[in-house]
Amino acid sequence: MAAERFTITVSGHGAGTGYAHERLLVALERAQGFGHLRDLPRRLPVGCRRGGCGVCRIRVEGGEYRSDPMSRAHISAEEEASGVVLACCIYPLSDLSLRLEPPVTVKANGRVAAL
Numbered sequence: 001m002a003a004e005r006f007t008i009t010v011s012g013h014g015a016g017t018g019y020a021h022e023r024l025l026v027a028l029e030r031a032q033g034f035g036h037l038r039d040l041p042r043r044l045p046v047g048c049r050r051g052g053c054g055v056c057r058i059r060v061e062g063g064e065y066r067s068d069p070m071s072r073a074h075i076s077a078e079e080e081a082s083g084v085v086l087a088c089c090i091y092p093l094s095d096l097s098l099r100l101e102p103p104v105t106v107k108a109n110g111r112v113a114a115l
C-alpha cells in the first residue's frame, strides 16, 4: 500500500511533499534539503523535535492535519484554534498551505531575519 502523499506549500518559499505518517517538520527539512524552498535560513528553526522548545512554530492556512498534544507553554488554545502549531507535532491529512511563524525574511545582504 502506498503512503498517503501530500503537497506542502510554504507561502512565499515554495512547496515540498509530505506523508501522513511523518511529522511535518521532516517534510519541511526534506523540501529544504532538495532546494524546493527558497529564501529560507540554511536550516529551518529546529530544536527538540518533540514539542518542547517551540521554535518550529508555523501557521497552517489551509488543509487538514492531525497532531500530537502541544505544550500550552508554546501554543495557546487560541493560537492552536487559529492554526498556529508546532511543525514537529503535526502530520498532514491533506495538501497543506502554511506560513512560517514568525515569518522569515531575507535581508539584502543575504542574512536571514525573523520578524
Ligand code: FES
Binding pocket: 045, 046, 047, 048, 049, 050, 051, 052, 053, 054, 055, 056, 057, 086, 087, 088, 089
Ligand atoms: S522542534 Fe522543538 S517544539 Fe518543534
